[in-house]
Amino acid sequence: MFSLTPEEWMAIELSLRVAIVATLFALPLGLVVAYLLARKDFWGKALLDGLVHLPLVLPPVVTGYFLLLTFGRRGPVGHFLEQTFGIVFAFRWTGAALACGVMGFPLMVRPIRLAMESIDRKIEDAASTLGADPFWRFVTVTLPLSLPGIIAGTLLCFAKALGEFGATITFVSNIPGETQTISAAIYTLTQVPSGDAAALRLVIIATIISLIALMLSEFLARRATARFHGL
Amino acid sequence: MLTVDIDKTLGTFRLTAQFEAADRVTALFGQSGAGKTSLINMVGGLVAPDRGRIVLDGEVLFDAARRINVPVHRRRIGYVFQEGRLFPHLDVRRNLDYGRWMRGLAHDAQAHTHILAMLDIGDLMDRRPAQLSGGERQRVAIGRALLMQPRMLLLDEPLASLDAARKAEILPYLERLRDDAGMPMLYVSHDRAEVARIAQTILHIADGRIMPRPTADALFAVDA
Numbered sequence: 313m314f315s316l317t318p319e320e321w322m323a324i325e326l327s328l329r330v331a332i333v334a335t336l337f338a339l340p341l342g343l344v345v346a347y348l349l350a351r352k353d354f355w356g357k358a359l360l361d362g363l364v365h366l367p368l369v370l371p372p373v374v375t376g377y378f379l380l381l382t383f384g385r386r387g388p389v390g391h392f393l394e395q396t397f398g399i400v401f402a403f404r405w406t407g408a409a410l411a412c413g414v415m416g417f418p419l420m421v422r423p424i425r426l427a428m429e430s431i432d433r434k435i436e437d438a439a440s441t442l443g444a445d446p447f448w449r450f451v452t453v454t455l456p457l458s459l460p461g462i463i464a465g466t467l468l469c470f471a472k473a474l475g476e477f478g479a480t481i482t483f484v485s486n487i488p489g490e491t492q493t494i495s496a497a498i499y500t501l502t503q504v505p506s507g508d509a510a511a512l513r514l515v516i517i518a519t520i521i522s523l524i525a526l527m528l529s530e531f532l533a534r535r536a537t538a539r540f541h542g543l
Numbered sequence: 544m545l546t547v548d549i550d551k552t553l554g555t556f557r558l559t560a561q562f563e564a565a566d567r568v569t570a571l572f573g574q575s576g577a578g579k580t581s582l583i584n585m586v587g588g589l590v591a592p593d594r595g596r597i598v599l600d601g602e603v604l605f606d607a608a609r610r611i612n613v614p615v616h617r618r619r620i621g622y623v624f625q626e627g628r629l630f631p632h633l634d635v636r637r638n639l640d641y642g643r644w645m646r647g648l649a650h651d652a653q654a655h656t657h658i659l660a661m662l663d664i665g666d667l668m669d670r671r672p673a674q675l676s677g678g679e680r681q682r683v684a685i686g687r688a689l690l691m692q693p694r695m696l697l698l699d700e701p702l703a704s705l706d707a708a709r710k711a712e713i714l715p716y717l718e719r720l721r722d723d724a725g726m727p728m729l730y731v732s733h734d735r736a737e738v739a740r741i742a743q744t745i746l747h748i749a750d751g752r753i754m755p756r757p758t759a760d761a762l763f764a765v766d767a
Contacts, residue, residue, distance in 0.1 A: 434628050437589055440615040441622040442691050443645035449616075452641075456632045539632060539671075 320510060322489050323497035324517060330405060330493055331473035334413035338420055338469050343462070346424035347450070368418040372478025379411055379483040407484035408491045412476045416469035423468065427461020428454060459536040467529035471522055494518050545569075545695065545729065549585055549595035549605075558582065558751040568721050570730045570742035578751040579731040583697045586729060587622050588615035600694060616645070621688030621726075625700040627680040629672035635683050636668040642691025655690065661719055662686045678709040682716060689720075695727045696720075702737060710737070717741055 316324075348354070349361055367375045383390040383401045393399040401407035431454060439449045455462070477495040484491040486500060498514045501507030545564040550557070558578040562569075571579045584590040586597060588604065591612055597605040599620070604613045621642075629638050639659075643650065659665040662682045672680060681701055688696055701717070702710045714737070720726060721741065732738050738745055747754040 432628075434624065434626070435630060437615070438622070438624060438628040439630070439641070439645075440589070441587055441618075441620065442642035442687065443616050443619070444641075445614075445616050445645075448645060452645075453630060 316513060317510070319488055320497065320514060323492055323494050323514065326405060326408075326489070326491075327474055327493040327495075327518075328521075330408045330412055331470050333406075333409040334416060334473040335420075335466060335470045337409070338413045338417050339462075339466060342417060342420040342424060342465060342469070343455075346421045346428055346465075347454070349421070350425045350428035364421055365418045367415050367479070372415065372476070373482050375414060376411060376479035376482025379407075379414065379479065383407065383410060383483075401484070403484050403487060403491060405484075405490055408480045408493060409473075411479040411483045412473035413469075415476045415479050416472035419472050420465040420469035423461040423465040424458060425461075427458035427464075431457045460533045463529050463533045463536060467525055471525055474521060474525075475518065544600060545586065545727070546596070546598040547582070547586065549582075549592035549597065551581060551585065551590070551592045551594075553581060556751055560748075560753050562746055562753055564727070564729060564744065566743035567725065568728045568730055568742045569744045569746065570732060570738040571748055572732060572735070572738045572742075572745050573748035574733055577748040579733075579748050580699055582748070583622075583699055583729055583731055587620050587697050588613060588618045619646075619691070619694050621691060621693030621696040623681070623684050623688050623696065623698045623701045625703050627672070627684040629675075629680060629683060629687070631672050634669055634671050635664065635675070638672070638683060639664075639668075639687050639690050642687060646691055648692060651692075654692075658686050658689050661723065662716055676709075677705050678712045681705065681709075681713055685716065685720070689724070689726070693726070695729065697729050697731075699731045700733070701730075702734070703732070714740065 345360070345364060349357065349364075380402070381387050383393070385391065385394060385400065385402045390401055393401070399406070401410050435457070436449055436453050439453045444452060474493075475495055476493075477499065480491065480493065481496055481499075486492050486496045488497075492500070494514050494517070498511050498518075501511035501514070547563075548561045550559050552558075556578070558581055560578075560582055571582060573579055581590060585592050585605070586599075592605060592607065594607045595605070596603065596607070599618075602613075603609070603611050604618055605611060629635075630641065633641070642648075662685060664679070664682050664686055667675065667679055667683065672683075675683065685698075685701070698717075702713055705713065718741065721728065730738070730742055
């Protein structure tokens with residue numbers, strides 16, 4: 313039963329691509345937002361915090377619909393991006409990556425923010441007295457000391473992106489080879505009478521990928537933490 | 544020479560200080576809560592005064608009236624904290640090199656060797672801060688502050704977190720630093736014996752104010 317059809321391979325390859333791209337694009341933004349929320353006081357901070365966490369509490373279908381309204385070809389941002397840069401999200405795998413990134417973003421920001429909040433600010437002050445300007449202080453002290461949180465957030469975002477269904481299917485539909493990720497493929501297979509075996513194969517593969525990602529992040533986070541304790 | 548003339552209100556606590564530190568080692572002496580740490584934090588640039596001026600060797604570091612406040616990382620003032628505050632993710636070698644990297648200084652092998660020898664930390668280079676004893680940690684912290692080639696050194700209770708034996712271990716290094724390196728120091732402590740041993744000038748701070756300059760006898764008689 314474990315020979316996969318080309319369509320199933322396609323779904324796996326697409327899911328990995330979508331999840332990796334979503335996570336890679338979310339990470340720099342996630343670091344900046346986590347830093348702002350952890351350290352800065354500014355007008356609209358509560359609003360930013362709320363917007364970041366909104367995909368966590370909204371029905372995914374609603375988030376997907378918002379994306380369609382905004383980033384669809386007739387949406388204001390989607391229209392602008394297509395006219396100016398030729399970037400199209402609607403019904404493309406890039407749109408799936410966008411939807412997955414948005415859905416995974418709050419899960420990424422939270423652990424990073426908590427890690428940054430728990431750093432002893434006095435260590436950062438010490439870096440300043442040694443001549444580190446704010447940028448280098450962030451790069452040489454804040455980032456490495458929040459590494460366990462960064463690893464955890466990156467993995468959570470990746471795992472969420474890998475399994476995302478509702479927002480993705482609403483925004484970019486379920487097109488084999490373009491937007492049909494593992495989740496969408498499983499859904500499709502369960503709708504046809506002969507699809508059970510194939511659905512089970514994909515379910516097992518999705519579980520294995522998630523388990524590997526989890527163990528890898530646990531291992532990396534442990535190593536990062538151990539380094540601070542001189543082991 | 545360091546000239547300080549500042550006011551700062553922290554909640555209900557009011558700190559007022561005017562002094563000049565011309566000697567090699569000037570001590571700020573007083574009980575905890577007297578405002579000593581706030582005062583050197585202002586010299587270091589970690590806290591901004593509400594009013595006044597801070598001038599070091601002719602350079603204005605802070606002037607409220609002229610809206611000058613040189614940021615911490617450009618003050619070139621070394622700071623040794625009570626708890627060391629070494630970078631936990633870097634080994635001793637990288638902790639020591641940090642200031643040189645950040646300031647883009649060339650490696651001065653002679654000064655480097657001299658400071659390592661003076662503080663006796665040459666054998667600790669590959670360890671991480673968590674693997675150091677309290678005394679070793681403070682010596683590395685002193686070395687780290689010196690290797691950034693500061694104009695002046697601030698020391699905030701550098702011995703307070705150590706037991707008597709460790710204090711006795713570090714004090715000779717501080718004396719060597721004073722006598723050999725000729726580095727101007729502002730030394731905060733609540734310990735009379737320590738202050739008497741290390742400093743040429745002692746400023747007594749109580750309730751956010753610098754008390755009239757005491758004689759040695761008066762100093763040792765204070766609330767004894």
